[in-house]
Amino acid sequence: xxxxxxxxxxxxxxxxxxxxxxxxxxxxxxxxxxxxxxxxxxxxxxxxxxxxxxxxxxxxxxxxxxxxxxxxxxxxxxxxxxxxxxxxxxxxxxxxxxxxxxxxxxxxxxxxxxxxxxxxxxxxxxxxxxxxxxxxxxxxxxxxxxxxxxxxxxxxxxxxxxxxxxxxx
Amino acid sequence: xxxxxxxxxxxxxxxxxxxxxxxxxxxxxxxxxxxxxxxxxxxxxxxxxxxxxxxxxxxxxxxxxxxxxxxxxxxxxxxxxxxxxxxxxxxxxxxxxxxxxxxxxxxxxxxxxxxxxxxxxxxxxxxxxxxxxxxxxxxxxxxxxxxxxxxxxxxxxxxxxxxxxxxxx
Numbered sequence: 001x002x003x004x005x006x007x008x009x010x011x012x013x014x015x016x017x018x019x020x021x022x023x024x025x026x027x028x029x030x031x032x033x034x035x036x037x038x039x040x041x042x043x044x045x046x047x048x049x050x051x052x053x054x055x056x057x058x059x060x061x062x063x064x065x066x067x068x069x070x071x072x073x074x075x076x077x078x079x080x081x082x083x084x085x086x087x088x089x090x091x092x093x094x095x096x097x098x099x100x101x102x103x104x105x106x107x108x109x110x111x112x113x114x115x116x117x118x119x120x121x122x123x124x125x126x127x128x129x130x131x132x133x134x135x136x137x138x139x140x141x142x143x144x145x146x147x148x149x150x151x152x153x154x155x156x157x158x159x160x161x162x163x164x165x166x167x168x169x
Numbered sequence: 170x171x172x173x174x175x176x177x178x179x180x181x182x183x184x185x186x187x188x189x190x191x192x193x194x195x196x197x198x199x200x201x202x203x204x205x206x207x208x209x210x211x212x213x214x215x216x217x218x219x220x221x222x223x224x225x226x227x228x229x230x231x232x233x234x235x236x237x238x239x240x241x242x243x244x245x246x247x248x249x250x251x252x253x254x255x256x257x258x259x260x261x262x263x264x265x266x267x268x269x270x271x272x273x274x275x276x277x278x279x280x281x282x283x284x285x286x287x288x289x290x291x292x293x294x295x296x297x298x299x300x301x302x303x304x305x306x307x308x309x310x311x312x313x314x315x316x317x318x319x320x321x322x323x324x325x326x327x328x329x330x331x332x333x334x335x336x337x338x
Contacts, residue, residue, distance in 0.1 A: 162312025
């Protein structure tokens with residue numbers, strides 16, 4: 001199937017917001033999604049963006065029955081490791097179910113890797129949920145390693161009142 | 170004990186590189202440190218930095234027997250979560266052993282939280298190694314949660330030949 005992968009722009013935020021929710025529903029975490037289309041517009045497409053995005057798009061003739069042609073996306077940002085140096089973090093990778101198995105997810109991830117290497121990054125990082133067996137198998141096939149299993153990396157978070165409290169001098 | 174916390178500048182990179190190595194040795198991963206003082210200078214203090222840093226410093230009268238007054242640091246960068254929106258990722262938090270137990274680590278982490286909140290972040294993330302029981306206890310006391318335990322977040326990496334291969338179109 002024909003598809004193109006291109007940099008996301010602010011006009012894509014409606015579809016990104018839709019697919020963020022589809023991905024969260026797939027992961028049974030839709031209640032945890034607090035961001036809106038407007039947040040994505042502000043956070044990804046202002047002067048100092050917090051993330052960048054790429055979009056997978058199909059021609060009109062392959063549009064979904066709801067009329068969607070933007071059928072996959074990845075979000076990423078540049079990061080750093082005091083061991084490895086420059087790194088890129090892939091925040092989301094998603095392809096709509098009916099378009100899976102055609103190499104589109106691989107192509108999106110490959111583009112993030114290309115962009116990272118071009119920026120001098122030595123490492124691509126991301127989070128995968130333990131429950132996503134198919135995703136984990138996909139990532140292992142790409143040569144990725146599970147740093148939680150290999151060296152015991154635990155992913156930690158502080159938010160809400162705990163974050164406010166922590167910030168008190 | 171008197172100490173100050175301030176933004177890191179390029180002249181701090183020698184001490185940051187020293188403490189990065191001390192932290193890695195503490196974690197028994199010093200062989201994994203591939204970065205140098207020069208990498209830190211380039212990656213943290215160029216036009217589009219990959220990270221930011223803060224330094225904990227003590228007065229001359231409290232310097233170590235090796236003459237160090239820069240005795241702790243944190244590195245961080247802005248990140249994003251498609252659930253929570255703007256986030257800040259604390260890459261490293263370190264205080265030299267002889268200066269622990271005085272609230273300096275807490276003060277460094279608190280500063281990262283303040284900077285994150287000021288930038289509109291809703292979440293502070295970081296990695297802790299499973300083996301670091303004291304660190305984990307410290308983070309739990311600050312109200313942090315373990316997303317690996319709570320929802321099964323696995324921290325993944327792709328680097329070296331696997332990353333090069335992934336980037337092939």
